[in-house]
């Protein structure tokens with residue numbers, strides 16, 4: 001992964017299993033968000049391949065790529081809701097763009113998605129009228145609008161108080177349990193890493209590559225790399 005001639009990370013090799021919660025972790029500036037941008041299909045790798053269900057996302061026509069990307073959902077740090085639209089309209093938007101459902105059906109689905117994230121009855125609220133934690137949950141409802149196979153989540157707990165962050169983690173776990181969605185999450189929050197992560201990779205800024213991979217709890221007890229251990233125990 002590179003910006004112009006500046007290589008951010010190289011020699012990354014990993015697989016995400018269907019239905020798992022996969023964590024991308026590492027210190028500030030190591031390239032976690034950049035990796036997410038590649039996995040989402042927003043950035044093309046400077047070298048190498050990204051496969052979804054064995055298909056190289058950049059070895060496709062634009063239409064095929066749009067089709068692949070529409071099978072994924074993204075929850076951005078801010079929730080990324082449109083401020084001029086109600087929550088109901090925000091969630092309806094991807095449904096009206098990507099399906100041929102009539103508006104009454106779309107409204108029903110939007111309400112159902114809001115209820116899944118604990119926001120039943122909030123259809124007519126604007127993003128500015130609800131709390132940051134609620135906005136994240138509404139963002140999650142929108143990311144889940146099209147029942148994606150893969151949900152990408154960027155720093156879910158950024159800007160949230162610890163209780164709201166914990167609630168969001170629990171919600172993400174529930175969605176995985178009930179819908180079987182594969183979840184790829186960027187985070188450096190230890191609580192999230194240990195409470196929701198099945199598998200994690202650790203990106204290092206200086207080495208410019210992943211220096212560990214595996215279940216987070218196993219990395220904590222078994223990694224002999226001080227950088228990984230320090231990160232997971234929050235030592236200096």
Ligand SMILES: Nc1ncnc2c1ncn2[C@@H]1O[C@H](COP(=O)(O)OP(=O)(O)OP(=O)(O)O)[C@@H](O)[C@H]1O
Pocket residue numbers: 003008026027028029030031032033034035188
């Ligand atoms: N659009 C860009 N153009 C050039 N360099 C960029 C761009 N975006 C990020 N970078 C650089 O790439 C490196 C990795 O950034 P990135 O945001 O992916 O890291 P991160 O691990 O997500 O950081 P953080 O945890 O602080 O959000 C940084 O050195 C950053 O300055």
